[in-house]
Structure formats: C-alpha cells, structure tokens
Amino acid sequence: MLLKLDFASEVPIYMQIRNQVVLAVARGELVPGERLPTIRALAEECGINMMTVNRAYQQLRQEGYLVTDRRSGTVVAAPRRHAGPSKETVEGLRLRMGELRLAGLSVEETLELCRKLYEEGTE
Amino acid sequence: MLLKLDFASEVPIYMQIRNQVVLAVARGELVPGERLPTIRALAEECGINMMTVNRAYQQLRQEGYLVTDRRSGTVVAAPRRHAGPSKETVEGLRLRMGELRLAGLSVEETLELCRKLYEEGTE
C-alpha cells in the first residue's frame, strides 16, 4: 500500500485514500480477498489521524470495494460485474468529457486518452 | 440559464454552478461572447446569495471559461485550443476509468459511453 497523499490538495485526505484504493484495485495491485493494512498501521505510516483512515475504509465498504471479514479484517471485495456504473461516476465522466472538449481535444484524442487510462488496469 | 441546484448535495453550490456552466459551454448552449446573467440576477433566480454566484464566476474565470469585460459584465470566453487538459481533468478521468472497469464495463462499453457523453456537445 503505497499511498501518495497531498496534504495541500483541495481533495480531502480520506477521499484521496479512497481514490487510490479504487485505482489500486482497478490496476490489479490489490486483488480480491487481499487484506488491507489495519487502520492504525495505515494511519501511522501516513502520519495521519486514524479517524481519517477509518472514514476512507467506511466509504469504500459502502461503495462495495471493500468488505469486512470476521477473521482477517478489511479485505478487497470480489468483483461485482454487471453492477453498472454509479450515477456519480457517469455524471463525473460527463463533466470530464465537457472539459476535454473545451480544452481542445478532438473526439479521437479524447477516446485515445480514455483507452490509455482504462488500460492502465489491464496488464 | 437553467440551473438545477441540489441544496442537499455535498457538492458545494458554487461548484454545481461551475460544473453546469462548463457543461452548457461544452454543449454549445452558451457560446463564446455570450453574456451570462449578472451575479445578482442569477442569485435571485436561484434563491441563493450573490456571493455564492460570485464565487462560481470567479472560479470559472480563473479556469478560463469566462471573462469579465469591464464594460459589459461577464461573458463566455473564446475557446482556447492547444490549452490541453488540466491535471485535475486527467486525474479525475483516470479515476472514472478505474470505477467503470470495476463496475464491469469492458473497454468497448466504456469508450462507447465516453463517446456518447463527448458528443452531447456536438450536434
């Protein structure tokens, strides 16, 4: 679990943790069933409050990315295929598409970028 | 300027305004040079405070989507080609790509969705 936290970012720390865990799962760096660090361990490693880590884990559980296992603590959830993207994901994506268009990217350039970012999780 | 604000959302109102203006420009509903409502008018129309609208406009100005002409108020900025997407846009997109993959969308489905959302601004 290599987390890169930017304490000067406008994105809350718990959300940075949430985002990086999602990306790690998507990239296959974290695999279903794998244990995550304990709240205490991760908090100490990053120099942040345990409450902050707890909040990130809670959010991830709520979104279905993590599950709590009685024996082994917090583990990566099994993939939920066919779940379909959440409303937040689609709305966020719509906004990014608009921003890319206004930044001057053609539809081809945009889709190429999307493919590249999607496939970061492939190999 | 039809804005739909969700006062219960955790997204700040000024950011909701910002996002909807970006999308309106991307869709061509707002064209370069077109005047936006005065901060007072928009505030009254939406039942919110002047300062909140002001903040949204400030953000949009800073991001280059709007310019304030000292003679005629706030207008849509000329499109800035070759600007390239901001770091925030790319990072946000990367996150969405990860979420879509984990939601079970194939790369083809994902790119199809991206194309559809991109082309909302095309017609």
Add this chain to the structure above:
Amino acid sequence: MLLKLDFASEVPIYMQIRNQVVLAVARGELVPGERLPTIRALAEECGINMMTVNRAYQQLRQEGYLVTDRRSGTVVAAPRRHAGPSKETVEGLRLRMGELRLAGLSVEETLELCRKLYEEGTE
C-alpha cells in the same frame, strides 16, 4: 496615441490609460508640449466612455504629467527633474523587488531587468 486596452483586466480602464500615457512620456513617444487627443476623440477611438478618458486625464494632471493649456487643450507637462519619486512609486517598487526575489531572481538579474526596463525610455 496607440492605446492597448484590456477590458478583461483587473486594472481599471482609466488606470490603464494613465499608465500607458506615463510610459509613452517616459519613452519619449510623447514630448513636453505635445497635444493629447481630445477626450471625445480618444473615447471614440477606443470604444469607451468619455467619463473614463476624463478620469484618466484628471489623474495625470493631478500627478503632474499633463497640464491644461488654454489654447491647445491638454498637453504633456514639462519634465519635473529633482521632483523625487512619489511614495506610491517607491512602495510599489519595494513590492516588485520582493516579488522578483521570491521568483528566484538574483540581485544581478534583477538589476539587469530594471536597467533594461529603465532604458526602454532612453534612446
């Protein structure tokens, strides 16, 4: 009188006019005794309000850069050597020196830049 006005600037238009007249005099593009355009002419040429031009001229008269001549209207004032810089000038310069230092310029680089800008008015 070639004025380049930026209507999107945060600097008020009357102040932009004032600044450009000062620089034109410093560069020798406007010489003592030379007539300036009438308020009406300059306002029309720039597509701005006469009040705005009037305010700029008033400011310049007050600072001693222009004088009103009974016969020929508004003309460039005779140079006031030994007047010494105004408090505003020195305070503004102090601020710029601080900004340059913090932007990473050495004292030599800073003085070289100052010399270059000063001598724009020389030849």
Add this chain to the structure above:
Amino acid sequence: MLLKLDFASEVPIYMQIRNQVVLAVARGELVPGERLPTIRALAEECGINMMTVNRAYQQLRQEGYLVTDRRSGTVVAAPRRHAGPSKETVEGLRLRMGELRLAGLSVEETLELCRKLYEEGTE
C-alpha cells in the same frame, strides 16, 4: 505578524495583507514551512472580517506564496526557484521604472534604489 492596515487607502484590505505577507516572506521574517495565524486569529487581531483574511490567503495560495496543509493550517510555501517573475510583476516594474525616470532619477540612482530595496530581504 505585524500588519499595518490603512482603512482609508484605496488599496483593498485583502490586497494590503497580500502585499505585506509577500514582503515579510521576501525579508525572511516569514520562513518556508512557518505557520501563519489562522484566519480567525488574524481577523480578530486586525479588527477585520474573517472573509477578508480568507480572501488574502486565497490569493497568496493561488500565487504560490502559501499552501494550506489540511492538517496544520496555512503555512509559507517552499520557495519556487526557476519560476520566473509573473507578467504582472514585470509590467508593474516597467511602470515604476518609467515613473522614476520621469521623477528625474538617473539610471544609476534608480538602480541604487532598486538594489537597496532588493537587499532589504538579504541580511
């Protein structure tokens, strides 16, 4: 943090704060990593509103002089060498050079003044 505010000045209070913080950093009175007063504390100390201080800090953040650490508040940013001076700084300096020339200062006197002001931050 000794701020001297002039409530009668035409320079907005938030800009006076901005300028004095820049000068304090340039003089080394504020060093990188050092914490600034909270917006509430500074507002109370100066007898002004929180929002006014907030605006000054926002501006300073945007210009890269401050960063807000989500854990510990607002601190002086690390110096950014190679940043180069902003357009505003150079334009402002050009104007001051013109004013000094018209006030009767020779190039030597001007550079001597610049050096003195630059080196206020040296010792």
Add this chain to the structure above:
DNA sequence: GTGGTCTAGACCACA
C-alpha cells in the same frame, strides 16, 4: 480547532 461554505445585507469603484 482548522478552514470551507453560505447568508443577508451594505457601500463603493467603475463605466
């Protein structure tokens, strides 16, 4: 306890 957000006013600078 920190900054972020928002309100409901007010006064002023600018054009």
Add this chain to the structure above:
DNA sequence: GTGGTCTAGACCACG
C-alpha cells in the same frame, strides 16, 4: 447598472 469589497454572523466538513 455592473462587479468589487466588506461585515457579522452561522453551520458544516475535516482531521
């Protein structure tokens, strides 16, 4: 009539 600035509060998110 436009945006810019400022006030004196309030509530909330974050850590």
